[in-house]
Amino acid sequence: MKKQSHENEARLTDPEVLAKLSRLILCSRGAVEGSFSGIHRSHNKGSSVEFAQYRKYTPGDDISRLDWKVLARTDRFFVKEFEADTNMRCHIVLDSSGSMGFAGGGGIPKIAVARKMAATIAQLAVMQGDAAGLQCFSEKVSCDIPARNNPRHLKNIFDTILSVEPRGKTDIVSVLHGLAEKIRRRALVILISDLFTDDLDGLLDCFQHMRHRKQDLAVFHLMDRRELEFEFDRPIRFKDMESGAFIQTNPAHIRRIYLAELASFMDKIRKGCLEYKVDYRFADVSLPYEEHIRSFMLSRVRRK
Secondary structure (H helix, E strand, C coil): CHHHHHHHHHHHCCHHHHHHHCCCCCCCCCCECCCCCCCEEEEEEEEEEEEEEEEECCCCCCHHHECHHHHHHHCCCEEEEEEEEECCEEEEEEECCHHHHCCCCCCCCHHHHHHHHHHHHHHHHHHCCCEEEEEEECCCEEEEEEEECCCCHHHHHHHHHHHCCCCCCCCHHHHHHHHHHHCCCCCEEEEEECCCCCCHHHHHHHHHHHHHCCCEEEEEEEECHHHHHCCCCCCEEEECCCCCCEEEECHHHHHHHHHHHHHHHHHHHHHHHHHCCCEEEEEECCCCHHHHHHHHHHHHCCCC
16 A cells, blocks of 8 residues: 555656755745644734734733833833744645546646646645645535645545546536635635636636635636647547537637637636636646646745
């Protein structure tokens, strides 16, 4: 079993990639709620070195936190409060619906890239003392691993990621609404998906729901180059990878319409993410997966 665990880890993560990315910090854009002390800002007040605010002194407060300079100026007692540091919960939400099995000219299916991204992010979180969890879904949540920071916990995550196969339709809207209600504490929620849905307005409502629940939502939008460019040069039969339906057509006749619809779809997603302050990350699966993660982490480094 131990050998199998190491083999799964080797199939999903690259030691060189982890070494490079571990020089950065995987962090939330806002305050989080953890169970232990850590490197992230908590919404609770504590005793770190980062000043938060003043409040009036009440009997029983630690007098060492009194600001004597303010007392001298105002003749009133005020106590300094500081930001508390805590560990972070990172929930990785992995789309395993049928469309994630699409492999374009490079022959690498989107789910293969998604697996590596999910495993790498989970390991980075645990390596820095944070808790990582995993939810996989298509029509419903097929696996739900709670967020924990035990390194042994990674084995369960890796085994699950490798066992997930892309199949079935997606019901991303109901799944995300359900997760928004289930994840109680403030956390970093990372969605890895191609975002294909018949209800785009409903999807954006999910994003708003997550943000209303004070979750820091990040979205990796995975797309294949052939989906983006639609470079097919002869009549072809297309198959819907979720419903199984077929359509025979000449791509040259529909390419312009397809690209216009795709542009509209992606523009609406970007604008919705901007409106609801969702961290949107477009991810071309033909590019190295670690570059998407690195760019994501760099954008979140707190400027001192």
